[in-house]
Each structure stands twice: as structure tokens, then as C-alpha cells.
Amino acid sequence: MTRIVQIVPFIGPGTGVAGVAWHLEQELRALGATVEQFTFDSARRRRMVPWPRNTILARIRGGWRMIWFSMVGTRRAKRFLAERPDAISICHNNVVAGDVYVNHGVLLASMRARGRSPWRIYRNPVHLFIYLRDRIRYRGHAHRVAVCLSEGDADDLRATYGPIGPRIEVIPNGVDLDRFRPPTAKERTSARAEFGLGGDERVGVFVGHEFSRKGLSFAIRGLATAPSTLLMVIGGNDDIIAESHAEAIEHGVGDRVLFLGPRANLPDLLAACDYFVFPSAYEANALVVLEALAAGLPVIATPVGFAPEIVRDGVNGYLVERDPEAVGERMEELATIDDEAFAALSRGARASAEPYGWREVARRYLALAEQLLAERSTAPADRATG
Template sequence: MTRIVQVVPFIGPGTGVAGVAWNLEQRLRALGAEMDRFTFDDARHGRSVPWPRNAFLARIRGGWRMIWFSTVGTRRAKRFLAERPDAVSICHNNVVAGDVYVNHGVLLASMRARGRSPWRIYRNPVHLFIYVRDRIRYRGHAHRVVVCLSERDAADLRATYGPIGPRIEVIPNGVDLERFRPPTPEERTAARAELKLGTEERVAVFVGHEFSRKGLSFAIRGLVHAPSVLLMIIGGNDAIIAEAYEEAKQHGVGDRVLFLGPRGNLTAHLAACDLFVFPSAYEANALVVLEALASGLPVVATPVGYAPEIIVDGENGYLVDRDPQAVGERMEQIASLDDAALAALRERARASVVPLGWPTIAQRYLDLLEGVRAEREASGAPGASAERSGG
């Protein structure tokens, strides 16, 4: 039986890094692996983390937990792994230890994609810390393998940090094909009734909390070029929702936007929609794109992250420039399809992600980890990468 430790700040069902680690844990266990975890709470040993006391550090208090887990957490994770020499390990974010590191994004690449100048990036001490930490991670030998979530993610990594020490493997995120599936006619009718939608509206949905990076403005302004589309918006907070609604009114489309705010049960809301729009500036591999496709929604997205590897124009959606007219015209093109053509497009959207179910992705990780363990044994290394990192 393969013994696997996941090192991750937080783990649990849902979205983001925590959700990816949770899905891997469940699926790897189902494949027969013995699973263990080392989290932020484990690193704390039940005690509170000391908060910075001087004024300078107080200004970066928001990143302090990340810095603590990256430094103190790394030392404690190395000890944890050294006590389990038979285990192979997967690390997600912050800690610089573990056989395999899963790269969930490159911060500097994300900021460059949003047009941030080097000055704006590096004047933030947290950004400087992340750059130095990850330069050590990627240029050194803290890990044996770095998993990138898309070919674009791997290219961004090399462009940012130059030659990468560990070898790079590309394994995309998985998707829960049981939870995210096309709705039955009854489920679709109920979902629309809950939102007081009629049967004729063509509804596009946007999901994301970072409205700026995810490109909500381009979707809102795109409605000018998509006169038959209603845009449903899930996520955000009161301040940015108010700002986005003002923009919608300024462009004369305020009556065609529906702000739902954060919602836990995403599947019920996707069931009410006809397409998904996501003009993001940067992604490593957006889970929500895979979830939308699995739910039978064709996707209009910018060619970032995994989107260029999964979306085929006219087959399961469209790739577009980050331009309101381009976004709007593709939304309208999908919305103007008759029911039969839209149903066929929805079927192809679902079919395109069937090979990415979590059981299949977990098997790829298991194969990788077993290969890493064999490499480690052949090289005579007694345990996980704690030894390789000088821990």
C-alpha cells in the first residue's frame, strides 16, 4: 500500500487549493493509498501563531500566516515527513518541502497579466517574500517534481523563474462528474423558478470573487453586444458588487444583470443557465471552467490556464480576446442557437471533461508518486524530500 502525505494550508470540500487537496485525498484513498496530511493547524501544534508587533509587520498582517507557514511550517513539515520515511508527499502552497509540489499559480505572472508594473509588484514586501521563497523552491532541489496544472502554467513558471530544478509534469485539475452534471428538465425548471426566471431567457453565468482579475467588466460590457443575454453573477462582496452594478447601469445593461453574491450550492445555479462566461486575465487551471463544462454549459473564456487545452471553438464553447465586443458576440452567438443546436453544444461540453474525472486524475498522481518512490529508493534516499532540503 502506498503511503501518501499531503502538505497543504487547509483542506476540505469546496473550491480552490483546499478543494483540490480534499478531492485528491478522497480519490487516492479509494485507490488503496494510505493518506495522511500536514496542515496549518498541524504546524501550530494547537497553539496560536504569534502575530507581528511592530508597525511595519502589522501592515502585512494579511500575509503573515502565509509567511509563518512558509518558514516555521516548512521546518515542522520536514520533521513530520522525516518521521514517515516510507511515505511519499505532495505539497500544495507555502511550505518548501515534499517530493511533489503542485503549482496552483504563479503570483508574478498573474500580476503581469493584469498590467501591473514591476514597481507595483515588488514594492509589496509580501510579493518580494513570495518571489524569493519560490525562487528557492523552483531553482533548487526542495522537490523532485513540480506538477503544473496546464501547459500554459508550465510556460509561465519557466518565464518567471528561468531553468527549473525539479522536473515538470503537467496534470490538470479534476472535476467531480457526479456533483457537476447536466440538470434534468425538472431540475432546470425548479432552478429557474427559484430565481424567478422564465423559460425563454438565455442566461450566461459568471463565477468568481476577484471581479477584476476574472474579467467581470468585460462580461458586463459585452452585454451591449449580446442583446438577448441575461448575465447571472455569483461571488464578490457588497463593495465590488455595487461597483459592478454601477458599471452595468452606465452601459445601459443594468436590467440584464443579476447579482447573487457568494453562493455555496453552485450546482443548483448552474442548472438554471445556458452558458458560462469567464474572461479572466490569468489562471493556472480554473476549476470553475471544468465544473461548468461538466454541468453541460458551453464556455466563453479567454485563452488562459487550461482553457486553450480543453475549449474547442464551436465544439464546447469559444476562446476570445479579453475584449467586450468579442466576449459579447460569442455570448450572443450561443444564445441565438435554437434549442436543438444548444442541446447538442451542451452535450459536447459535458463530453469534453469526462476524461478529467477525479478518479482518473488521482490515478495519474498515484502513478507519479509510485514512480517518485521508486526513484527515491534507487538513489538510496531514506525518506521524503526533507533530506534533499537539508532538513
């Protein structure tokens, strides 16, 4: 039986890194592996009390936590792993230890994609710390394998850090195919009734908390050339929602944008919508793209992250430039095509997501772990723990 340790600051159902690690844990166990966790709470040996999000103190505390887990957590994780010499370790964030490191994004690549100058990047001491920490991670031999979530993610990694010490494997994130699925006619009618929508309106949906990086402005301004569609916006906080609402009013489309704020019931909300729009500047993978496709929503996305590897023009959506007119033209196209053509796109969306269920993704991680175990058995003793 394969024994796996996942190293991750926090783990639990939901979104982000914590959700990815949680899904992998469930599926790896279902495949017969033994799975343990090493988390921030494990390293501190007590539970972290949650603070309110989106406050200055919470951001300061988050920066301290990241640095602490990167430094002290690394030492304690190495001791934890030394006590489990038969385990393969999968590290998801911060700690510089483990056989496998899953790269959930490259900070400097993200900032460059948004046009940030080098000075703006390096003047932030937290950003500088992350760059130096990850230069050690990627240029050295702290890990045996670096898993990237897309081919584009692997390219960004090489462009940022140069020659990479660990070998690179590409394993995309997965999607919960039972939770995210095309709605029944009854579910769709019920979901749309909550917002006063009938059966004829075509509704696009944007999901994300970072409106700027993920390109909400391009979708809002695109509505000017997409008069036949509405836009639902999920995520954000009070400040950026207010800014985006003001932008919608400025461009004369304020009455066609509905801001819902953060919501937990994403599948129910997707059931009320017709297509997904995501003009992001940078993504390592963009799990939400897979979730939308699994829910049967054609996707309009920029060619970043996993999108260019799964979105096919006219089959399950469209790839577009990060330009309001280009985004708007595709939004209008999806709002006005006939029902039969739209149904074909919806079927194509679901079909394209089905190979990426979490069970299949977990199989790829398990196969990698078994390969590393086999390699370890013939490696020198001082390399056995990575």
C-alpha cells in the same frame, strides 16, 4: 500500499487549494493509498480560529500565516516527513518541502497579465517574499517534481523563474462529475423558477471573487452587443459588487445583470443557466471552467490556464480575446442559436469534462508517487526525502 502525505495550509470540501487537496485525499484513499495531512494546524499543534473574511485585519493575519507556514512550517514539515521515510509527500502551498509541489498559480505571472508594473509588484513586501521563497523553491532542489495544472501554467513558471530545478509534470485539476452534471428538466425548471425565469431566456453565468482579474467587466460591457441574453454573477463582496453594478448601469445593461454574491450551492445555480462566460486575464487552471463544462454549459473563455487545452470552438464553447465586443458577439451567438445546435454544444461540454473526474486525476498522482518511490529506491540516501 502507497503512503502519501499531503502538505497544505487548510483542507476541506469546497473550492480553491483546500478543496483540491480534499478531493485528492478522498480519491487516493479510494484507490488504496494511505493518506496523511500536514496542515497549518498540524504545524502550530492547535486549531486556527477563523476570522471574518474581507477585513483588513483578516488580510494582515492571512499574510502573517502564509509567511509563518512558509518558514516555521517548512522546518516542522521536514521533521514530520523524516519520521515517515516510506511516504511520498505532495505539497500544495507555502511550505518549501516535499517530493512533489503542486503549482496552483504564479503570482508574478498573474500580476503581469493584469498590466501591473514591476515597481507595483515588488513594493509590496509580501509579494517580494513570495517571489524570493518560490525562486528558492523552483531554482533549487527542494522538490523532485513540480506539477503544473496546465501547459500554460508550465510556460508561465519557466518565463518567471527561468531554468526550473524539479522536473515538470502537467496534471490538470479534476471535477466532481456527480455533483456537477447537466440538470434534469425538472431541476432546470425549479432552478429557473427561483429567479422568475421562463424556458425561453438564455442566461449566461460568471463565477469568481476577483472580478477584475477574471474579467467580469468584459462580460458586462459585452452585453451591449448581446441584447438577447441575461447575465448572472456569482461571487465577490459588497464593494466590488457595487462597483460592477454601477458599471452595468453606466453601460445601459443594469436590468440584465443579477448579482448573487457568494453562494455555496453552485450546481443548483448553474442549473438555471445556459452558458458560462469567463474572460480571465490569468489562470493556472480555472477549476470553475471544468465545473461549468461538466454541468453541460458551453464556455466562453479567454485562452488562459486550462481553457485552451479543453475548449474547442463550436464543440463545447468558444475561445475569445479579452475584448467586450468579442465576448458579447459569442454571448449573443449562444443566446440566439437554435435549440438543436445548443443541445449539441451542451453535450460536447459534458463529454469534454468527463475524462477529468477526480478519480482519474488521482490515478495520475498515484502513478507519479509510485514512480518516485521506485526512483527513490535507487537514489543516494541523502536525496531520499527530497
